[in-house]
Amino acid sequence: MVEKANILQGIPASSGIAIGNVFLLEEDEDYCLVHREIPKEGIKKEVARFKDSLTKTRADMLATQEKIHKTLGKEYARLADAYLLILEDPLITRNVVKRISEGVNAEYALFRILEQVIRSFEMIDDEYFRERKHDIQDVGKKIMHNLMGKQKRSLAEIAHESIVVAHNLTPADTIALRENMIKGFATNVGGKTSHTAIVAQGLEIPAVVGLKNITAQVKEGDTLIIDGNQGVVIINPVQEILDNYRREQEIQQAQVRELEKLKDLPAQTTDGHRVVIAANIENPNEVKSILAHGAEGVGLYRTEFLYFNRTTLPTEEEHYESYREVVQKMMPYSVIIRTMDLGGDKLADLGLEGFTKEDNPFLGLRAIRLCIKYPHIFKTQLRAILRASALGRVKIMYPMISGVGEIREANALLQEAKDELKKEGKAFDDKIEIGAMIEVPSAALSADLIAREVDFLSLGTNDLIQYTLAVDRINENVASLYDPFHPSILRLIKSVIEAGHNAGKWVGICGEIAGDPNLSMILVGLGINEFSVSPGQISKIKKVIRNTSLLEAKTLIQEIFSSNDWEEAVRKIKKHPIP
Amino acid sequence: MHIINKLGLHARPAAMLVQSVARFKSSIKILKEDQEVDGKSIMGIMTLAAAYDSTLRIMVDGSDEKEATQAIIDLFASGFGEK
Numbered sequence: 001m002v003e004k005a006n007i008l009q010g011i012p013a014s015s016g017i018a019i020g021n022v023f024l025l026e027e028d029e030d031y032c033l034v035h036r037e038i039p040k041e042g043i044k045k046e047v048a049r050f051k052d053s054l055t056k057t058r059a060d061m062l063a064t065q066e067k068i069h070k071t072l073g074k075e076y077a078r079l080a081d082a083y084l085l086i087l088e089d090p091l092i093t094r095n096v097v098k099r100i101s102e103g104v105n106a107e108y109a110l111f112r113i114l115e116q117v118i119r120s121f122e123m124i125d126d127e128y129f130r131e132r133k134h135d136i137q138d139v140g141k142k143i144m145h146n147l148m149g150k151q152k153r154s155l156a157e158i159a160h161e162s163i164v165v166a167h168n169l170t171p172a173d174t175i176a177l178r179e180n181m182i183k184g185f186a187t188n189v190g191g192k193t194s195h196t197a198i199v200a201q202g203l204e205i206p207a208v209v210g211l212k213n214i215t216a217q218v219k220e221g222d223t224l225i226i227d228g229n230q231g232v233v234i235i236n237p238v239q240e241i242l243d244n245y246r247r248e249q250e251i252q253q254a255q256v257r258e259l260e261k262l263k264d265l266p267a268q269t270t271d272g273h274r275v276v277i278a279a280n281i282e283n284p285n286e287v288k289s290i291l292a293h294g295a296e297g298v299g300l301y302r303t304e305f306l307y308f309n310r311t312t313l314p315t316e317e318e319h320y321e322s323y324r325e326v327v328q329k330m331m332p333y334s335v336i337i338r339t340m341d342l343g344g345d346k347l348a349d350l351g352l353e354g355f356t357k358e359d360n361p362f363l364g365l366r367a368i369r370l371c372i373k374y375p376h377i378f379k380t381q382l383r384a385i386l387r388a389s390a391l392g393r394v395k396i397m398y399p400m401i402s403g404v405g406e407i408r409e410a411n412a413l414l415q416e417a418k419d420e421l422k423k424e425g426k427a428f429d430d431k432i433e434i435g436a437m438i439e440v441p442s443a444a445l446s447a448d449l450i451a452r453e454v455d456f457l458s459l460g461t462n463d464l465i466q467y468t469l470a471v472d473r474i475n476e477n478v479a480s481l482y483d484p485f486h487p488s489i490l491r492l493i494k495s496v497i498e499a500g501h502n503a504g505k506w507v508g509i510c511g512e513i514a515g516d517p518n519l520s521m522i523l524v525g526l527g528i529n530e531f532s533v534s535p536g537q538i539s540k541i542k543k544v545i546r547n548t549s550l551l552e553a554k555t556l557i558q559e560i561f562s563s564n565d566w567e568e569a570v571r572k573i574k575k576h577p578i579p
Numbered sequence: 580m581h582i583i584n585k586l587g588l589h590a591r592p593a594a595m596l597v598q599s600v601a602r603f604k605s606s607i608k609i610l611k612e613d614q615e616v617d618g619k620s621i622m623g624i625m626t627l628a629a630a631y632d633s634t635l636r637i638m639v640d641g642s643d644e645k646e647a648t649q650a651i652i653d654l655f656a657s658g659f660g661e662k
Contacts, residue, residue, distance in 0.1 A: 081594065082594065085597060085598075085621040086621055088601075089622050089623070091620050091622055117626075121626060129626075132625055136622060
């Protein structure tokens, strides 16, 4: 007998497809809330009992945090800090105790205080903050369990190959799911940004949340398809749908496996042309991840984060510590450190004197211009970069170069920094390579002159496209005009690469299009030597490059550039299936 | 990098404020229009935190009120690192 298939739409919380049988996790919130009067002599004991439950809850949370830290690392574990902060909230530590002292039992006092808080949260407009109420409810439940001495039903009971359906799952539950090899889960409540969703993503367990009432719509043993990409759950699918999903699941899993295989293979065309695929980072923490994805270097180390979250300018030591960490961890690969690309408004917050607000920051005093105008700030960073260059392979890159003059001025300051360090007897790489970011159209159009002054060029296509097409990609009225395939852009890229190569210098690319597999063939054909992308894109573009020949790529370029109808040529390329 | 951005960026300012004032003895009150919350209460601050446009009044009272006030000013001035 074919049961009626039910298709439910929820919120996709973690991607992937899972197919299995339902294991219904009973909502153990069904405790009986007891309201007892506590006589005066009993209050002290009751308060102590409450404080004990807080201590135990804190210990449980720290243990879970430790588990998350072991399985997923520091960044995920930090999320649990929010729970710990809630536990320390005076509303819980002070107000509940006060309520107990009025002569009621701890469970009731806790319940009433939290009830009020949750009610205020339900009235918040902002969805993200409204969702935080689940965190508060989770904490409340944990304390309540410890107060009532309840043992949570062990998830270890669940047979493998099941899909867990529950009202809600905590991050601790999610870790337990992974340990028990559950295939996926679906819950009534929850959101995309919840701690649970993020942990599920980290563990790669497909999940759909916010299904409102799925616990009432399934029964134990039902067949369930979880589509974590679309946020769809299908109960008791008919054979056809089941087969389709099984096929789709295999395809997706095969894709992931294939991409993983590419990690240690070189980025080389079928006819032996080799390019380098490096990664962009902002933060020393990211080094482990980019190496795991197969990066052959850091093609762009954005140093702006060193200036955030503070009230004073970063010191040379602070710069140096970050660079040192990255450079050492990346050995033997090279690290290209881009000098600070910030505007005066940011630095004014850090104590920069004499800066006035600009109407047009994008065309104003920022990046290399700012650094040349305030040499003490620039040299602090340069000194730190130079010192780090003694520990590994470091290159420097200047952002927002608009002409040769800026490079000469920057290099003069670099020489000053070198001389200072020499006098101080501090080691550095005297032959450190310098590069210029080509993102301002004037630089692209005079790339031949710039190439003579530096050791390499790097195309910053994000800004190059904005400046050239006069489009602000965040402005939704014109964002659609942002077109990497525009003839002006491809022509500029082509001429910059030629200028670089004619001067005997290599050319890299670090804008968003570098990581777009649809453009990989074109960029290879144009002659890019190094791609710097986000780690998730490394295998994707490597796959395209390994399945193309340089000859094909160059032929493609010829077709585009010699065609009478550019738009038609581009349309043909876009239709061409990427290898 | 992508991972870091997703993680509770909104709750961070609230957490940063609570963590920065927790160590002071003074009482901290945050007022918005007719709402008043305890500045050391993460849940309290979160209920206010949604309103980015409104002005907040902060009242600090206690033996170390000077240091506490400075810590709060510094935190706001740095834009909680969000600018």
